[in-house]
Amino acid sequence: EAGVVQSPRYKIIEKKQPVAFWCNPISGHNTLYWYLQNLGQGPELLIRYENEEAVDDSQLPKDRFSAERLKGVDSTLKIQPAELGDSAVYLCASSLAGGAGELFFGEGSRLTVL
Amino acid sequence: GNSVTQMEGPVTLSEEAFLTINCTYTATGYPSLFWYVQYPGEGLQLLLKATKADDKGSNKGFEATYRKETTSFHLEKGSVQVSDSAVYFCALSITGGFKTIFGAGTRLFVKA
16 A cells, blocks of 8 residues: 655755645545654644645644645645745645544655755 | 653664653643654654553554653663664644644664
């Protein structure tokens, strides 16, 4: 069974440019998460989807970040415009039907903003 | 609020040494507790979990016991291997909730 797939693995952009990350969760996992991981820190939740509905986006900086999960399967996280402080690893995870169960993570997308 | 505190790294051990990585938590409600591991170049993966007080989670020679009285979930392994070199994250999730909160991670280096 394929795991959570993310792309790109690495992205380097100039500040003020847009960037997008894509995630395909494990088949059958209704819940999808985007996490932010700064260097030397643990993942922090940005947004959680149940199917196509964003049910927790309280930590998503909505002035520059947006996300979508059309058709309740794969998802895209966008930053526009990017700032120097956005340099981090963006992790996607999925799980079965929400709740306090196991999260399955992708390998992450490492963003460097110059 | 809910939070997880784990010991700072890096932790450097020789092969076959005993490992302890401390983790304490603060939580409202009744959390489930987890240890995730991140090997170099890979995504986080679940190592073990415990869902109620006094439960012991175990996997790959690692174990951790859910201690409600001390709000702790320390990770232990009796004899580490070079292949255990990774970053270990302690985490909690409130039963019935939808948000997993992670500690800052502890990097482990094991020398041959």
